[in-house]
Amino acid sequence: MSQQSFTSRTIEYDTLLEEFKALLKKNGEKFTIQREIILETLYNSDEHLTPEALHQLIQKEHPELKTGIATIYRTLSRLEESDIVTSLSFGAQGKKYELGAKDHHDHMICTECGDITEFLDDEIERLQELIAKDFGFKIKDHSMQLYGLCKTCQE
Amino acid sequence: MSQQSFTSRTIEYDTLLEEFKALLKKNGEKFTIQREIILETLYNSDEHLTPEALHQLIQKEHPELKTGIATIYRTLSRLEESDIVTSLSFGAQGKKYELGAKDHHDHMICTECGDITEFLDDEIERLQELIAKDFGFKIKDHSMQLYGLCKTCQE
DNA sequence: GTCGCTGCAAAGTCTTTGCAGAGAG
DNA sequence: CTCTCTGCAAAGACTTTGCAGCGAC
Numbered sequence: 001m002s003q004q005s006f007t008s009r010t011i012e013y014d015t016l017l018e019e020f021k022a023l024l025k026k027n028g029e030k031f032t033i034q035r036e037i038i039l040e041t042l043y044n045s046d047e048h049l050t051p052e053a054l055h056q057l058i059q060k061e062h063p064e065l066k067t068g069i070a071t072i073y074r075t076l077s078r079l080e081e082s083d084i085v086t087s088l089s090f091g092a093q094g095k096k097y098e099l100g101a102k103d104h105h106d107h108m109i110c111t112e113c114g115d116i117t118e119f120l121d122d123e124i125e126r127l128q129e130l131i132a133k134d135f136g137f138k139i140k141d142h143s144m145q146l147y148g149l150c151k152t153c154q155e
Numbered sequence: 156m157s158q159q160s161f162t163s164r165t166i167e168y169d170t171l172l173e174e175f176k177a178l179l180k181k182n183g184e185k186f187t188i189q190r191e192i193i194l195e196t197l198y199n200s201d202e203h204l205t206p207e208a209l210h211q212l213i214q215k216e217h218p219e220l221k222t223g224i225a226t227i228y229r230t231l232s233r234l235e236e237s238d239i240v241t242s243l244s245f246g247a248q249g250k251k252y253e254l255g256a257k258d259h260h261d262h263m264i265c266t267e268c269g270d271i272t273e274f275l276d277d278e279i280e281r282l283q284e285l286i287a288k289d290f291g292f293k294i295k296d297h298s299m300q301l302y303g304l305c306k307t308c309q310e
Numbered sequence: 311g312t313c314g315c316t317g318c319a320a321a322g323t324c325t326t327t328g329c330a331g332a333g334a335g
Numbered sequence: 336c337t338c339t340c341t342g343c344a345a346a347g348a349c350t351t352t353g354c355a356g357c358g359a360c
Contacts, residue, residue: 030334030339051325068342073325108292117290124282128301131276136306137263144299146283151291185314185359206350223317228350 013043016084016099023082034067038075039084048088048096048116051076088116088143106143110150117150168198171239171254178237189222193230194239203243203251203271206231243271243298261298265305272305 020039024031041058042049049057055072058065076097079085087095088107096116104125105118124144132139175194179186196213197204204212210227213220231252234240242250243262251271259280260273279299287294 025335028339032334032340034341066342069324070326070343071341074340077326108287108290110292117292119286119290121282121286124279127276127279127282128299131274132263132301132303135263135272135274136309137265137272137301138304138309139301140303142299142301142303144283144297146287146292146294146297148287148295148297149293154291154293183314187315187359189316221317224349225318225351226316229315232351 013040016043020079020082020084023084029078034065034071035075037062037065037067038072039079042079042085042097042099048098050096054097088145106145108146108148108150110148110153115150115152168195171198175234175237175239178239184233189220189226190230192217192220192222193227194234197234197240197252197254203253205251209252241296243300261300263301263303263305265303265308270305270307 017036017039020035021031024035037058038054041054041061045057047053051069051072054076055067055069058067058072076085076087080087080097085097085099087097105120106124108117108119109115110117128142129139172191172194175190176186179190192213193209196209196216200209200212202208206224206227209231210222210224213222213227231240231242235242235252240252240254242252260275261279263272263274264270265272283297284294
């Protein structure tokens with residue numbers, strides 16, 4: 001039987017932070033206040049954020065930092081490389097980022113209000129593996145999006 | 156049981172062309188040689204084309220037209236609006252377009268060579284509908300991508 | 311003829327990059 | 336101290352728009 005659910009965060013912020021620090025140390029990179037704020041903001045947000053939205057949020061909550069948009073982009077790329085965050089590119093332009101340390105899930109995107117709902121279906125996950133196998137394709141990642149109208153926008 | 160297959164074109168070019176013409180006429184728009192070439196080129200291509208790639212292909216095959224990139228963009232947008240073509244946005248930047256009049260299918264994208272393989276699985280399609288129903292979500296479209304290494308690039 | 315379409319170039323977005331100074335280790 | 340990171344501004348990549356002439360109907 002298929003199982004569907006909203007996703008819940010499965011990792012503590014402190015754990016995530018330590019992982020991130022360890023990763024940086026391993027590569028001789030530095031842990032800066034900007035990187036911490038970016039990770040923290042992503043962690044605390046339930047939303048899928050665009051770099052621009054993340055930037056604005058950080059400027060609002062940490063106005064003393066004057067964090068530049070370039071740093072946001074650079075940090076997001078670095079985080080994505082390390083699979084700490086995942087990006088979702090869709091429609092028009094731009095990507096949205098979310099923490100990748102959550103359980104894997106797929107997305108339902110409302111074309112009216114842009115809202116994104118997460119879901120998970122074990123059966124689909126299983127079928128994807130089977131298909132790839134048939135094609136001799138080695139899956140590293142996958143994404144599935146359903147586009148349409150959310151409950152609210154149908155009214 | 157799941158069914159998997161490569162997708163085959165199910166519509167004749169002439170039929171597609173007539174549909175397109177009818178659509179234009181309905182909206183008081185005009186059928187131009189550029190629009191025909193764009194549709195034809197998309198039809199004859201097995202690939203998923205970026206606007207830039209489409210432009211180059213057209214310039215190569217119809218150098219006498221000097222088709223501008225702006226026209227490509229404008230026409231692709233119009234075609235997408237009318238569901239004649241579908242765009243696929245992924246990874247880095249840019250979209251790729253393909254004829255939407257084929258049977259519906261999903262994509263397997265090689266992260267090494269960028270190659271895109273199409274596939275279809277009826278069971279997954281069915282499950283998607285069920286999930287959306289559960290969330291009160293009205294699906295208008297959907298897309299699924301598996302990212303990884305194609306057979307060739309694994310070697 | 312009319313009115314939409316086209317090519318060109320300019321203007322917009324979004325993202326990346328160069329650089330000098332700041333700051334982590 | 337050293338070497339990475341940051342903010343800023345400039346540069347890039349991709350896409351859209353304004354406009355005058357062209358061409359479909």
